[in-house]
Structures are given as structure tokens and as C-alpha cells.
Amino acid sequence: MCLGIPMKVVKIDGDEGIVQAGGLKKRANFTLMKTAKVGDYILMHAGFAIEKLKEAEARKTLKALKNLKI
Secondary structure (H helix, E strand, O other), rough: OOEEEEEEEEEEOOOOEEEEOOOOOOOOEOOOOOOOOOEEEEEEEEOEEEEEEEEHHHHOOOOOHHOOOO
């Protein structure tokens, strides 16, 4: 099963950057999505930012994931 996780962009430097969700920070590759900016929410899959999300949609998904308690 593949799972994309909504994460907030906190830093971009070229094609790479840092994203965070729930206190976790991860390095992300933005090669597939050049339009991301700091403060945006993105869908991250396998280390790649693949889609920009609306903040409300991202927060709703993060809340649902948190409630799964996995």
C-alpha cells in the first residue's frame, strides 16, 4: 500500500527542502513540484513532494491519520 502524507513546507533550497508534520521533520525532494513555497502544504510520497494541498484539506487528513493511532 502506498501512502502520501500531508506535510508543511518549512524550507526550500533548490530542488530539496524540509517539511514537517506532527513534530516530525523530513528532507523532501521538490523536483516533481517546482511551485511549492514555504508555508504550503504538500502531499509527500517516498521523499518526493507530489501535490500541493489546501491547508484545511491537509489538516483534516493529518487529524484522521492521528486518530488511526498507527
